[in-house]
Amino acid sequence: MKNEKTTNGSYTPDMIWEEFKVTPDALLGAKILESSVYLTRKCNLKCQYCKIIKTELPLELTMEQWIEVMDILEGLGVRFVNIAGGEPTVLKGLGRLISHINNNTTLAHSIVSNSLFNDEKLKEMVDAGLKAYVASIDVMDGADKRLHDIRKSSAGMRMLERLKGKVPYLCGNIVISARNLSSVVEVTRYLSDNGIWVNVCPVIWGRGDKWESVEEADNAYRLTNEHRERLEDIAKRLVELKRNGALLLPTESYLEGLPTYGPDLSWKCYSETEPTSPSRLIVDADGSLMTCINMRGEVAKRYTVFDLKDEDTYRGFVEDWWEDAKRCQGCYWSTMVTAKQRQLMLEEFKKEVLKGNGTQG
Numbered sequence: 085m086k087n088e089k090t091t092n093g094s095y096t097p098d099m100i101w102e103e104f105k106v107t108p109d110a111l112l113g114a115k116i117l118e119s120s121v122y123l124t125r126k127c128n129l130k131c132q133y134c135k136i137i138k139t140e141l142p143l144e145l146t147m148e149q150w151i152e153v154m155d156i157l158e159g160l161g162v163r164f165v166n167i168a169g170g171e172p173t174v175l176k177g178l179g180r181l182i183s184h185i186n187n188n189t190t191l192a193h194s195i196v197s198n199s200l201f202n203d204e205k206l207k208e209m210v211d212a213g214l215k216a217y218v219a220s221i222d223v224m225d226g227a228d229k230r231l232h233d234i235r236k237s238s239a240g241m242r243m244l245e246r247l248k249g250k251v252p253y254l255c256g257n258i259v260i261s262a263r264n265l266s267s268v269v270e271v272t273r274y275l276s277d278n279g280i281w282v283n284v285c286p287v288i289w290g291r292g293d294k295w296e297s298v299e300e301a302d303n304a305y306r307l308t309n310e311h312r313e314r315l316e317d318i319a320k321r322l323v324e325l326k327r328n329g330a331l332l333l334p335t336e337s338y339l340e341g342l343p344t345y346g347p348d349l350s351w352k353c354y355s356e357t358e359p360t361s362p363s364r365l366i367v368d369a370d371g372s373l374m375t376c377i378n379m380r381g382e383v384a385k386r387y388t389v390f391d392l393k394d395e396d397t398y399r400g401f402v403e404d405w406w407e408d409a410k411r412c413q414g415c416y417w418s419t420m421v422t423a424k425q426r427q428l429m430l431e432e433f434k435k436e437v438l439k440g441n442g443t444q445g
């Protein structure tokens with residue numbers, strides 16, 4: 085379970101290589117390895133900080149169209165699709181979508197949910213063969229120091245417990261903020277000891293388009309310079325946990341970058357000087373292609389995922405995507421950072437093959 089930059093600057097394989105059916109042939113044909121789809125922007129909650137639900141789209145894709153989207157992703161060589169929202173479980177036909185992915189594609193998939201759905205929906209997803217479930221785990225200093233309390237305090241945690249033995253991969257997502265620095269490591273250890281994978285990400289605020297029209301993260305939650313020392317300690321302890329086999333999804337280099345980029349949010353998914361490809365293909369609820377999980381950008385006005393059936397259009401999209409991305413000040417989304425690392429692996433692999441340095445392995 086390694087995903088690290090070696091001393092010579094190349095990347096070694098990680099979970100995606102091991103678990104997501106990545107073969108040399110699949111890699112050679114792949115344009116991009118990961119995708120995230122906003123199945124809907126609708127939600128059964130209205131969280132103050134959530135900007136997804138604040139952008140309403142006149143028309144969202146139907147489930148039949150989403151099924152077609154999965155085939156398009158497969159054609160692009162995508163290995164992993166994350167199904168998010170809004171709240172994906174508010175839509176009818178989610179089971180059909182999961183069955184289609186399992187039976188007609190080679191994509192690995194996960195669903196991110198707020199865990200507020202009924203037993204019928206739960207059965208529909210499990211029966212369809214849901215592979216990975218991601219729930220938010222609310223971690224706050226104080227209450228969650230009594231670790232068994234997170235079971236009671238978090239709908240996500242309760243759902244993860246219920247899904248044990250029914251869904252192969254369970255994952256808790258923890259947002260690191262100024263309000264939970266004392267608890268993050270202990271909660272991570274607790275979840276991992278209970279067979280639950282953990283993703284961590286610093287609180288991201290004030291980035292992307294339309295931020296000015298939504299409420300920014302409360303100042304009390306933001307990470308600032310004054311938190312760097314504590315973040316260094318957290319990063320060190322998380323890396324140690326990971327090295328000792330904890331079920332931590334982010335790579336070591338991501339964890340090590342937390343003290344630098346967590347407060348600044350200055351990591352960039354693109355190069356300012358050289359054309360860069362997107363590392364995750366983000367599809368909005370209306371089928372538009374977004375700049376990233378945070379921004380619709382100019383590309384959303386020009387491209388939908390259905391345009392990518394045409395090879396030349398993909399090239400044009402990548403060029404326009406870079407122009408969009410260059411306007412961004414940065415972030416430190418863990419999914420985007422790890423996706424970038426995997427995209428670099430893909431590019432390096434292809435270069436090696438082109439040089440004739442071995443196609444096997």
Ligand code: SF4
Pocket residue numbers: 291292351352353354375376377378379409412413414415416417420
């Ligand atoms: S740096 Fe890239 S991934 Fe991060 S917010 Fe900007 S465009 Fe999105």
